[in-house]
Amino acid sequence: MLDLKITLPISVQNGGLFISRGVGNHPQRELDSWEMIFVEKGTLTIRENDTLFSVKEGESLLLWPHRKHVGVGTFPADLKFYWLHFEINPQHESQTELPASLISLPQHGKVLNPQYVISLFRQFLSEQEAINRSGALELILLLIMQQLSVAANNNPQADNSGVALAYKAQQLIRTQFHLPVSTSTLANQLHCNADYLGRVYRQTFQLTITEAIQRQRVLSAEKMLITDSCSLSEVAERCGFQDVGYFRKVFRKAMGLTPAAWKRRYCNVHINSD
Numbered sequence: 211m212l213d214l215k216i217t218l219p220i221s222v223q224n225g226g227l228f229i230s231r232g233v234g235n236h237p238q239r240e241l242d243s244w245e246m247i248f249v250e251k252g253t254l255t256i257r258e259n260d261t262l263f264s265v266k267e268g269e270s271l272l273l274w275p276h277r278k279h280v281g282v283g284t285f286p287a288d289l290k291f292y293w294l295h296f297e298i299n300p301q302h303e304s305q306t307e308l309p310a311s312l313i314s315l316p317q318h319g320k321v322l323n324p325q326y327v328i329s330l331f332r333q334f335l336s337e338q339e340a341i342n343r344s345g346a347l348e349l350i351l352l353l354i355m356q357q358l359s360v361a362a363n364n365n366p367q368a369d370n371s372g373v374a375l376a377y378k379a380q381q382l383i384r385t386q387f388h389l390p391v392s393t394s395t396l397a398n399q400l401h402c403n404a405d406y407l408g409r410v411y412r413q414t415f416q417l418t419i420t421e422a423i424q425r426q427r428v429l430s431a432e433k434m435l436i437t438d439s440c441s442l443s444e445v446a447e448r449c450g451f452q453d454v455g456y457f458r459k460v461f462r463k464a465m466g467l468t469p470a471a472w473k474r475r476y477c478n479v480h481i482n483s484d
Contacts, residue, residue, distance in 0.1 A: 218299070222347040225294030225334055236281025243295040245273040246354070248321075250328055252289035255282040265291075268324035270358050272317045292331040296351060313352075313359045321361045322415065325429040329465075330354050332432070336475050360416075372410035375402060379411055379419065387426040388450040393419045427451060428464045435473040442469060 223243055236256055247254065247265060254265045258279040265271045273279050321327050334350045379396050396419065397404035411419050427449045434445045443454050451457035461469050 218345060218348045218352070220348055220351060221297045221299055222351055223295040223297065225292065225331070225338060225347075227331075227335060228289070228291050228293060230285040230287060230289035232285065232287030235284050236279075238278060238280035240276060240278045241273075241295065242275050243297050244275055245279075245293060245295050246351075247271045247273070247291055247293050248327060248331060248354075249289070249291040250324075252286045252291075254289060254291055256280065257282055263318050265318065266320075269318065269320045270316075270327075272315055274317075292328075292335075294331075294334065294351065296348075313355050315355055315358050316361075319358065319361055321357055323357065326425065327354060327357050329429060329432065330357070372406075373414050375400060375407060376411045376414035379407060380415065380422070383419070383422050383426050387423055387430060388448060390450070391423055423450075424460055425464065428461055431457070431461060431469065432465070432472065435469055445469070 230252065236254075247256075248270045249265050249267055251267055253267070254263075254271070256263050256265065256271070256273075256279055258273055259277050262282065263271055330350055330353055334347060334354075337344075337346045337350065340346075378400055382396055382399060383391065393404050393408050397407045400407065408419055411422070415422065417425070431445050431449045434440055434448065440448070442458075446452075446454045446457035449457070451460070458468060461467075461472070465472055467475060
C-alpha cells in the first residue's frame with residue numbers, strides 16, 4: 211500500500227447549483243468564508259462593498275470574506291449559476307514565501323473552457339452527496355481554481371495569429387462536434403495546414419483537437435442524459451458517436467462512470483432556487 215500525506219491549502223464548506231425562477235434577489239450577506247460563483251447561463255449582477263460586478267455566462271466571480279455583498283435587481287428568469295464556499299487554511303494564509311506552484315485567481319474573469327469547468331462543478335456536487343467525506347471536494351475545487359488561473363494568464367484577444375486560429379477551431383468544435391469533424395476538416399474550413407493547426411491548438415488549450423472533440427461530445431452527452439428521454443443509441447448518434455459501444459467506452463474513460471451510472475448519480479445534486 212502506498213500512503214501519501216497531502217496538506218491541502220483550502221477547506222470546502224458546501225456548494226450548490228442555483229436555478230432562477232425569475233423572482234427574488236440575492237440577499238445582503240457578509241460571510242466569514244470565500245465564495246466562488248460560476249455562471250452557466252444568464253447574467254448575475256452583484257455588488258461587493260462599493261464594487262459592482264456583472265457576471266455573464268462562462269464567467270466566474272470570487273467574493274472575499276468579511277465584505278458585504280448583495281444582488282442588484284431581480285434574478286433574471288434564465289439565470290443559472292454554481293456556488294461554493296471555502297476557507298483558506300491558516301498555515302497557507304500566513305505563509306510568507308509563495309510556492310512555485312502558486313495559483314493566481316482573478317476576482318472576476320472569463321474561463322477558456324466553460325464546459326469543462328461546468329463538468330468539474332457537477333462532479334463536486336455529486337461528490338458532496340457522498341456519505342463519507344474525503345478530500346475529493348478540495349481536490350476538485352483546486353482543479354476549478356487552476357482553470358480560472360489559466361484563463362487569467364491567457365488573453366484570447368492577444369495579437370497572436372496562432373492563438374486566434376486555435377480559438378476559431380475551438381468555436382467550430384463547439385458547433386460541429388456532432389458531425390464527422392477532425393483536425394483535417396477544421397483545417398480545410400480555416401484554410402490552414404492541419405499539422406500547424408494541431409500544434410497551435412495544443413499550445414493554447416493544453417490538449418489535442420481529437421481530445422477536444424471527444425470532450426465536447428461527452429459534455430453534450432452529459433446534458434442529454436439528464437435532461438432528455440433519449441435512448442443511449444440516440445444520445446450517442448446526436449453527439450457524434452457512430453457506435454454505442456465506443457460512446458460508452460469514451461464516456462466512462464472521461465467521467466469515470468458509464469452513461470447510465472452518470473445519469474443516476476447526477477440526480478442527487480444539490481439544487482436550490484431561492
